[in-house]
Amino acid sequence: MTEIKDKSLETFFTELASKAPTPGGGSAAAVMGAQSAALTSMVCNLTIGKPKFAEVEADMQALLEKSEALRVKLTDMIKADVDVFNRLMATYGLPKETDEQKAVRSAAIQEALKEATEVPLTCALACREAIDLSRLAAEKGNPGVISDAGVAAMAGYGALKSAALNVYINAGSLKDRDFAEAKLAALESLLQGSEVAAEEIYRIVKTKL
Amino acid sequence: MTEIKDKSLETFFTELASKAPTPGGGSAAAVMGAQSAALTSMVCNLTIGKPKFAEVEADMQALLEKSEALRVKLTDMIKADVDVFNRLMATYGLPKETDEQKAVRSAAIQEALKEATEVPLTCALACREAIDLSRLAAEKGNPGVISDAGVAAMAGYGALKSAALNVYINAGSLKDRDFAEAKLAALESLLQGSEVAAEEIYRIVKTKL
Numbered sequence A, B: 001m002t003e004i005k006d007k008s009l010e011t012f013f014t015e016l017a018s019k020a021p022t023p024g025g026g027s028a029a030a031v032m033g034a035q036s037a038a039l040t041s042m043v044c045n046l047t048i049g050k051p052k053f054a055e056v057e058a059d060m061q062a063l064l065e066k067s068e069a070l071r072v073k074l075t076d077m078i079k080a081d082v083d084v085f086n087r088l089m090a091t092y093g094l095p096k097e098t099d100e101q102k103a104v105r106s107a108a109i110q111e112a113l114k115e116a117t118e119v120p121l122t123c124a125l126a127c128r129e130a131i132d133l134s135r136l137a138a139e140k141g142n143p144g145v146i147s148d149a150g151v152a153a154m155a156g157y158g159a160l161k162s163a164a165l166n167v168y169i170n171a172g173s174l175k176d177r178d179f180a181e182a183k184l185a186a187l188e189s190l191l192q193g194s195e196v197a198a199e200e201i202y203r204i205v206k207t208k209l
Helices: A009-017 A025-045 A051-092 A099-140 A147-172 A177-191 A194-208 B009-017 B025-045 B051-092 B099-140 B147-172 B177-191 B194-208
Strands: none
Touching (some): A009 A025, A009 B009, A009 B025, A009 B051, A025 A147, A025 B009, A025 B025, A051 A147, A051 B009, A099 A147, A099 A177, A099 A194, A147 B025, A147 B147, B009 B025, B051 B099, B051 B147, B099 B147, B099 B194
């Protein structure tokens, strides 16, 4: 089967729109996040090597390395979201006739839910990083392409808030409340200040246009 | 040449990250917008036909028709952004040796700038519509997939703010200030309340998870 990242944009949108349960919002979040990282890379690539911006050359090289690693990570998360969803759905399909089967099924569901909480949390972490990287691009990148840093900030913010929804859903169904609360606390710390950060980056960009 | 919508997600991200001037933030905005419309369609498609949601069946059918039309429109805008950018760049390349050439070039640039203001404004309008459609999905859609409506709202908002940046850039270079001010006023009316709208939809979704 063709992996989602290898499908065309149009096919991806069509599958997203369809009644098939995947790809869904989790993959869409990863796609937005990958766009954010890619746009930060673009600003770096259009700044590096130009004598006019020699002063920030090293910063931009370091930023590009981070944004490219993040782009790879977020691209992989498009599939990770689908995989964890499918694993979770498979556990719901386990037999539940005998008490033993019920116990096995319930434990498997809970295990899959833990993973289905962690995967979007990892995505949210990467998206928060994408926002933070876009700030460096907005502050130090080539002003001629600075709007792309603003788009990177907005895409990263949209991606973070989107990934958060999948953490909420799955954490809500977890019986291990200590685990759930720890993951929700980690999520809150990622969300904390993210809106203000995205707005600030957007404002920095707007003043440079 | 392969149209962007027919390229794979991974290729799109790679080209976005590269130092080639297109695709850039304008195409990324259209991709986010198309994802927003697609996710509203997904909520509709997972609500329609289920006896449990018979009461909202007609609303969801009407919504699906709108979100699918919007998805097509926003998918087309990925290319429209590249095309208008290329046309603008071509005008900058016109000869400017004689006074007559300079006048012709300047007029051509201004004409292309008008188009380069209108194209992202049209995208912004579609993105605002995508946010508004996601509200109906959040309010009336199948609560089992409601998180996708929340992602649709965030993607639409990120797309709108991103498209706005391209309007600002090009309107800023226009000599016809009446035209520019009219387009900027139209943009402001689209932005007006969009943040509150996206937040409200997100909140509606979060309370239903």
